[in-house]
Amino acid sequence: MKKIFIFGITGSIGTQTLEVLNRENFKREFKLIGGTINSNFKKAKKIIEKYNLEFLYINDYKEKGSLPQKYRNCNIITNYQKLEEYLEFEKPEISLIATSGFAGLKNTLTSIKFSKRLCIANKESLVSGGDIVIKKIKEKNIELLPVDSEHSAIFQLLEGEKSPSNLIITASGGSLRNTPIEELKNVTIEKVLNHPVWNMGKRITVDSATMVNKGLEVIEAYYLFDKPKIDVIINENSHIHSIIYFEDGTMKLHYGKPDMKIPIAYSLTYPKRSYKDEMIPLKNIEFKKVDYQRYPSLKLAFEILGNQKLHIAYNSIDEELVELFLNKKIKFTDISNILKKCILEIDKINIKINDIEDIYETDKISRNILKQYINN
Numbered sequence: 297m298k299k300i301f302i303f304g305i306t307g308s309i310g311t312q313t314l315e316v317l318n319r320e321n322f323k324r325e326f327k328l329i330g331g332t333i334n335s336n337f338k339k340a341k342k343i344i345e346k347y348n349l350e351f352l353y354i355n356d357y358k359e360k361g362s363l364p365q366k367y368r369n370c371n372i373i374t375n376y377q378k379l380e381e382y383l384e385f386e387k388p389e390i391s392l393i394a395t396s397g398f399a400g401l402k403n404t405l406t407s408i409k410f411s412k413r414l415c416i417a418n419k420e421s422l423v424s425g426g427d428i429v430i431k432k433i434k435e436k437n438i439e440l441l442p443v444d445s446e447h448s449a450i451f452q453l454l455e456g457e458k459s460p461s462n463l464i465i466t467a468s469g470g471s472l473r474n475t476p477i478e479e480l481k482n483v484t485i486e487k488v489l490n491h492p493v494w495n496m497g498k499r500i501t502v503d504s505a506t507m508v509n510k511g512l513e514v515i516e517a518y519y520l521f522d523k524p525k526i527d528v529i530i531n532e533n534s535h536i537h538s539i540i541y542f543e544d545g546t547m548k549l550h551y552g553k554p555d556m557k558i559p560i561a562y563s564l565t566y567p568k569r570s571y572k573d574e575m576i577p578l579k580n581i582e583f584k585k586v587d588y589q590r591y592p593s594l595k596l597a598f599e600i601l602g603n604q605k606l607h608i609a610y611n612s613i614d615e616e617l618v619e620l621f622l623n624k625k626i627k628f629t630d631i632s633n634i635l636k637k638c639i640l641e642i643d644k645i646n647i648k649i650n651d652i653e654d655i656y657e658t659d660k661i662s663r664n665i666l667k668q669y670i671n672n
């Protein structure tokens with residue numbers, strides 16, 4: 297049995313990974329040993345009961361009363377050093393990184409030390425970590441399996457290919473794709489969170505509406521697939537998960553059901569496909585061009601592509617802005633406007649990204665620049 301550890305076990309990806317692991321053929325192949333959460337201990341307790349976890353790390357314990365050392369047979373800890381000691385001892389073959397946000401970088405770095413295979417859903421750690429993280433993974437000869445649906449699709453499309461190829465990443469257009477541009481300013485949080493295809497965590501759902509998610513995915517693909525030429529196109533029903541094309545004019549499209557359990561399962565069982573599901577009927581495939589007036593933050597991502605300092609800033613500032621939007625401190629359209637203004641400020645600052653410390657420093661500086669902007 298292969299041991300698996302899930303960072304962000306209570307989230308949308310974490311929960312869908314549990315559903316995959318609960319299938320009979322997966323139960324025979326994988327042993328889930330533990331996971332991490334931010335603060336949702338109520339949900340974690342249910343997971344402990346159902347999956348007999350032996351270990352849970354809580355980042356931010358908020359419950360009334362003191363932290364229990366054990367729940368059922370599960371050890372509960374809040375000390376990250378202890379988590380690393382546990383992983384060093386257990387050496388899970390697979391770590392799945394489903395934490396949301398920049399916090400996932402720490403988990404990716406931890407997993408590089410102790411696991412042979414990294415299944416990475418947390419795009420932020422690839423966007424911010426860039427070549428530094430990719431190099432660490434290569435040096436340790438670890439398998440990196442993308443979980444993000446578009447990147448899993450590209451990974452699959454590239455299997456067996458020997459010629460260089462370029463990429464087209466598909467986008468659904470998000471929850472506001474049919475909302476008139478002049479109404480975007482006053483959209484409600486509920487409307488933004490109502491994604492037409494995917495049921496995901498809050499940040500990525502807001503990011504999908506601004507297409508910051510697509511911007512992050514362009515940067516993610518840039519690092520994962522050796523810096524190819526990248527384009528984005530809208531496929532509203534998300535049946536095409538991405539496209540690669542070659543110099544001879546050939547294109548390969550990845551077609552399938554929009555269901556994250558499929559790329560999650562593939563990342564666990566690669567090169568096998570052990571997940572069983574029905575084929576969806578073949579339908580007309582429709583594409584739309586991206587309107588950059590509607591999605592200025594995607595244009596911004598293309599403008600900064602290749603500049604790691606600004607990749608880090610793009611993610612960190614957006615993470616803060618989404619939080620401000622969800623707390624009703626700013627309007628939806630402020631996200632893209634303020635993001636652009638702060639990126640221009642950070643562009644002026646002389647920071648070189650040579651190591652992990654520089655990444656953390658740039659994250660901090662970016663969040664401070666935003667704070668100054670908001671307070672002025």
Ligand SMILES: NC(=O)C1=CN([C@@H]2O[C@H](COP(=O)(O)OP(=O)(O)OC[C@H]3O[C@@H](n4cnc5c(N)ncnc54)[C@H](OP(=O)(O)O)[C@@H]3O)[C@@H](O)[C@H]2O)C=CC1
Pocket residue numbers: 303304305306307308309310332333334335336337355393394395396397399400417418419420443444445494495496497498499500556
């Ligand atoms: N959902 C999806 O379909 C897809 C998601 N992704 C990517 O996967 C990642 C997870 O997304 P999703 O599952 O939607 O997110 P969710 O918000 O649903 O879940 C996030 C998970 O991370 C934990 N977490 C959040 N903040 C911290 C922190 N500071 N420290 C430790 N743990 C933390 C949460 O714990 P708690 O529950 O306690 O808050 C939760 O377990 C993101 O990077 C996203 O971009 C990529 C493709 C598709």
Ligand SMILES: CC(=O)[C@@H](O)[C@H](O)COP(=O)(O)O
Pocket residue numbers: 444445446466467468469470494500503504505509510556
């Ligand atoms: C499911 C997945 O991979 C998400 O990242 C998805 O891409 C979000 O949908 P958008 O295409 O609307 O950003």
Ligand SMILES: [Mn+2]
Pocket residue numbers: 444445446513
């Ligand atoms: Mn995606």
